[in-house]
Amino acid sequence: MLSLIFSVLFLSGAIRASSHPHPLDPLTAAELAAVGTAVRASPLIPARPLTFHYVGLDEPDKADVISQLTSLPRRALVIARAGGQSHELRVDVTNVSSPAVLWHAVHHGAGFPRFTTADEVAAAALPYKYPPFVESVRRRGLDVKDVGCGVIDMGWYGGGESEEARWGSARVAKMQCFVASGTANFYARPLEGVVLVVDIERMAVVGYRDRVVQPVPKAEGTEYRADKVGPPFTGPAAAPGVVVQPEGSGFHIDGHVVRN
Numbered sequence: 001m002l003s004l005i006f007s008v009l010f011l012s013g014a015i016r017a018s019s020h021p022h023p024l025d026p027l028t029a030a031e032l033a034a035v036g037t038a039v040r041a042s043p044l045i046p047a048r049p050l051t052f053h054y055v056g057l058d059e060p061d062k063a064d065v066i067s068q069l070t071s072l073p074r075r076a077l078v079i080a081r082a083g084g085q086s087h088e089l090r091v092d093v094t095n096v097s098s099p100a101v102l103w104h105a106v107h108h109g110a111g112f113p114r115f116t117t118a119d120e121v122a123a124a125a126l127p128y129k130y131p132p133f134v135e136s137v138r139r140r141g142l143d144v145k146d147v148g149c150g151v152i153d154m155g156w157y158g159g160g161e162s163e164e165a166r167w168g169s170a171r172v173a174k175m176q177c178f179v180a181s182g183t184a185n186f187y188a189r190p191l192e193g194v195v196l197v198v199d200i201e202r203m204a205v206v207g208y209r210d211r212v213v214q215p216v217p218k219a220e221g222t223e224y225r226a227d228k229v230g231p232p233f234t235g236p237a238a239a240p241g242v243v244v245q246p247e248g249s250g251f252h253i254d255g256h257v258v259r260n
């Protein structure tokens with residue numbers, strides 16, 4: 001089984017801790033842990049499972065940041081899913097030993113929080129167990145183990161005039177598929193004509209379309225990695241160059257603050 005996960009994982013680099021934390025500094029590991037503790041312990045969201053779709057700094061007002069007369073409270077904005085609902089919370093983590101949920105609301109408007117990697121992994125496994133999809137792959141003379149599907153779009157179809165509006169405000173996503181054998185560049189080999197619609201909440205295929213059979217582009221000539229494509233990309237390396245700033249870099253980095 002081959003799964004294509006399209007989410008981008010932001011890995012924070014090792015950023016040197018500053019002796020003077022700035023009010024707009026991102027949440028620290030200890031603050032993030034405190035947010036998790038407070039939200040899981042909150043009686044406001046008893047339903048389980050509870051998944052965190054966004055946790056970030058709840059930025060203080062600009063005027064307060066500029067004046068910096070007092071040390072500002074540290075707060076997090078949280079978007080979570082539980083019990084089939086989207087929850088928004090503000091959590092005070094000024095003291096990470098006693099975090100407090102300050103505000104909570106259930107979101108009833110348009111849209112859903114972005115998918116988690118766990119959502120995408122579970123969705124990517126569904127097509128292989130969906131007989132119409134397996135048949136579509138077979139009809140194209142392909143091996144199902146060479147095909148991978150991924151969640152491409154955000155999946156809000158509620159309210160509009162479109163055909164998709166029949167999915168209403170369900171938490172659904174369209175999936176598209178690619179042939180990944182023989183190339184690192186699977187985007188160049190789409191399985192044209194095939195679209196699956198997945199209800200992420202129920203983790204089930206709820207819509208399927210195989211509207212046209214087109215040839216899958218060949219794998220040859222799709223290589224893009226410089227070390228694999230051959231000359232001129234694999235020739236001798238260019239001579240090294242040197243950039244000199246005799247008076248220094250002209251800026252200073254202190255924690256997350258950059259000053260000139």
Ligand SMILES: *[C@@H]1O[C@H](CO)[C@@H](O)[C@H](O)[C@H]1NC(C)=O
Nearest residue numbers: 093094095096097098099100
């Ligand atoms: C932080 O919270 C803990 C636990 O409630 C408490 O013992 C401690 O005094 C608090 N620290 C400050 C600076 O308020």
